[in-house]
Amino acid sequence: MSILKEFREFAVKGNVVDMAVGIIIGGAFTTIVKSMVDDVLMPPLSIVGGKATSTISQLYIDLSGTEHANLTEATAAGAPVIKYGLFLQNIVSFMIVAFAVFLLVKLINTLKRHEEAKAAPTPATPEDVALLREIRDLLKK
Numbered sequence: 124m125s126i127l128k129e130f131r132e133f134a135v136k137g138n139v140v141d142m143a144v145g146i147i148i149g150g151a152f153t154t155i156v157k158s159m160v161d162d163v164l165m166p167p168l169s170i171v172g173g174k175a176t177s178t179i180s181q182l183y184i185d186l187s188g189t190e191h192a193n194l195t196e197a198t199a200a201g202a203p204v205i206k207y208g209l210f211l212q213n214i215v216s217f218m219i220v221a222f223a224v225f226l227l228v229k230l231i232n233t234l235k236r237h238e239e240a241k242a243a244p245t246p247a248t249p250e251d252v253a254l255l256r257e258i259r260d261l262l263k264k
Contacts, residue, residue, distance in 0.1 A: 153220065160216045168211075182208025 133139060165179040183194045184205040191197035197204050248256075 152223070156216055156219050156223070160212060160219065164215060165212055180206075180209045180212045182206075182211075 161180070168179045181194045183197065184207060185191055185197050185202055186204060187197075187200075187202035189200075189202060191200060191202060194204065194206065194208075
């Protein structure tokens with residue numbers, strides 16, 4: 124019974140709920156990034172690869188020595204292929220997600236430092252400095 128109680132306490136903690144929300148938003152963000160990479164960035168980049176395909180993910184090297192019209196045909200025929208276009212596409216997707224996460228963490232750290240600076244009490248003036256300031260103020264008068 125204590126295991127169930129511990130699990131319930133763990134499950135209702137704020138950080139578990141925050142993590143669940145983060146996972147859901149991360150999944151949605153990944154879908155957006157995947158669409159941007161697949162549908163916007165990769166078609167123009169496929170031309171740089173030397174073959175005019177609809178996306179860069181269709182670029183491949185056929186190791187079988189036979190000629191196939193496209194990656195789908197080569198894969199269907201069971202030909203060994205190096206799918207370097209798909210690899211490049213995944214690298215671009217990763218870089219975009221990694222950069223977005225970096226920006227998010229940077230923003231969070233900046234906000235934390237700002238809050239810590241606001242919350243940090245001003246250090247008390249040492250007694251000898253306070254006395255010297257009083258003397259200075261008295262001498263001015």
